Amino acid sequence: MKHYRTPGPEWCRRQWVSAEARALWAPRIQAITADWNAVECATVGACRQAAVLHVDPGQLAAFSAKVAERRLVLNVMAQVGAGPSYTSGTVAPDGGAFQYKVSIATSKAVSAQLASAWADKAQATVAELLGYPQCCAEFFAATWDEAEWHDTTWPMADGHQGADPHLAVADVNPGTNILLRWVGVRWFPHLPCSFECEHTAQ
Ligand SMILES: [Zn+2]
Numbered sequence: 277m278k279h280y281r282t283p284g285p286e287w288c289r290r291q292w293v294s295a296e297a298r299a300l301w302a303p304r305i306q307a308i309t310a311d312w313n314a315v316e317c318a319t320v321g322a323c324r325q326a327a328v329l330h331v332d333p334g335q336l337a338a339f340s341a342k343v344a345e346r347r348l349v350l351n352v353m354a355q356v357g358a359g360p361s362y363t364s365g366t367v368a369p370d371g372g373a374f375q376y377k378v379s380i381a382t383s384k385a386v387s388a389q390l391a392s393a394w395a396d397k398a399q400a401t402v403a404e405l406l407g408y409p410q411c412c413a414e415f416f417a418a419t420w421d422e423a424e425w426h427d428t429t430w431p432m433a434d435g436h437q438g439a440d441p442h443l444a445v446a447d448v449n450p451g452t453n454i455l456l457r458w459v460g461v462r463w464f465p466h467l468p469c470s471f472e473c474e475h476t477a478q
Pocket of ligand 1: 412469473475
């Protein structure tokens with residue numbers, strides 16, 4: 277598949293097969309999405325040193341208080357554009373809706389180390405602090421940073437398929453499936469290196 281490095285404006289929209297499907301699934305997806313930050317936060321200090329997440333401006337004060345309660349360190353990293361659906365971009369808002377990209381960390385030292393590694397795109401260090409598998413960090417550096425794929429599904433499937441040019445992914449481990457992340461449903465915070473990444477499935 278040909279990959280163009282200069283894509284058009286990013287867009288993502290939801291379509292439903294029926295009004296009944298929307299009535300059933302839209303509230304469920306909304307509930308799952310709303311709980312994601314709580315899942316991210318709960319894992320910091322338990323099985324990893326830090327997390328990066330997005331917080332609505334109106335929720336930042338309450339979120340900050342919760343982080344302080346847990347004696348974690350909050351760092352506001354950037355403002356990013358926010359829309360009704362998924363966005364991979366980090367375009368500075370131009371008077372439009374935005375969210376804060378923030379990190380929470382187990383200490384000031386970890387918070388500073390993460391900020392530095394994030395700015396330098398030192399993905400191995402970022403992955404170590406965020407608890408992401410190193411195989412997936414290498415994949416992210418090669419696809420997102422170097423090849424500028426901002427939807428990594430194809431190269432991820434390519435990794436699953438190996439050298440076969442006929443892409444046909446089968447027997448996907450549900451624990452590595454990212455295909456609902458565009459509507460806000462995900463099992464893990466990182467982008468796996470393939471549909472059979474054992475470290476992600478764990
Ligand atoms: Zn991996």
